Amino acid sequence: EIVLTQSPATLSLSPGERATLSCRASQSVSSYLAWYQQKPGQAPRLLIYDASNRATGIPARFSGSGSGTDFTLTISSLEPEDFAVYYCQQRSNWPIFTFGPGTKVDIK
Amino acid sequence: QITLKESGPTLVKPTQTLTLTCTFSGFSLSTSGVGVGWIRQPPGKALEWLALIYWNDDKRYSPSLKSRLTITKDTSKNQVVLTMTNMDPVDTATYYCAHITPSYYDILTGYYKGNWFDPWGQGTLVTVSS
Numbered sequence: 001e002i003v004l005t006q007s008p009a010t011l012s013l014s015p016g017e018r019a020t021l022s023c024r025a026s027q028s029v030s031s032y033l034a035w036y037q038q039k040p041g042q043a044p045r046l047l048i049y050d051a052s053n054r055a056t057g058i059p060a061r062f063s064g065s066g067s068g069t070d071f072t073l074t075i076s077s078l079e080p081e082d083f084a085v086y087y088c089q090q091r092s093n094w095p096i097f098t099f100g101p102g103t104k105v106d107i108k
Numbered sequence: 109q110i111t112l113k114e115s116g117p118t119l120v121k122p123t124q125t126l127t128l129t130c131t132f133s134g135f136s137l138s139t140s141g142v143g144v145g146w147i148r149q150p151p152g153k154a155l156e157w158l159a160l161i162y163w164n165d166d167k168r169y170s171p172s173l174k175s176r177l178t179i180t181k182d183t184s185k186n187q188v189v190l191t192m193t194n195m196d197p198v199d200t201a202t203y204y205c206a207h208i209t210p211s212y213y214d215i216l217t218g219y220y221k222g223n224w225f226d227p228w229g230q231g232t233l234v235t236v237s238s
Contacts, residue, residue, distance in 0.1 A: 030219070031219065032219075034224050034225075036155075036225075042230075043204055043227075043228035043229060043230055043231050044155065044204075044225075044228055045226075045227070045228070046224055046225065046226035046227070049209075049224045049226075050219075050221060055226060087154065087155055089155075089224075089225075091223050091224070094223060095160065095168035096157075096170075096171070097145070097157040097160075097225075098157065099147075099154055099155040099156065099157065100154070101154045102154050
């Protein structure tokens, strides 16, 4: 079973700051990793797929990088609407899909 | 535009069977590569994938819940149904259905792309309590 670990659990930042979120896999998932954003009371939204590709309509301030076991989601300059919970998800061992525990980005 | 919406009971009793329906528009489950998945989220907790079904009726389940889950599709109604037997209070969660982006082989990278959950339905909260 592939386990995803996200750090930090909570990231307290101010608007305009850069956010760097980490996702680590217990074994290599190649580039089969996605990032989702979830705001309170809303469904998750796909941000990044295949580790570094932005989904349709996602602003350029969101970027993903990494491969193998270590991945990063970067938000270059936080907008007020970016304060949310972010989940990584892998599908390397399809048809098994697993999600990480999430990182909450809140306002400092 | 792809949209999905979950429907079903908001309250079920322990040991009962839960039946949820995902009604979608903007795509067809008869189109090659297309799929629909179910994911749940207990209050204040993380996401957990449950099951998925593809256009060719290929069905896959979470190993930990496989014995309790059944997923089916009705292509003519644009619906996918998930049943979960022997419900327990720990199954209290918001249940989401999601479109699975079509899978394809990328000849440049040698990888199979797609198979991501996008978009999601709004979710439906199911409480298990006597």
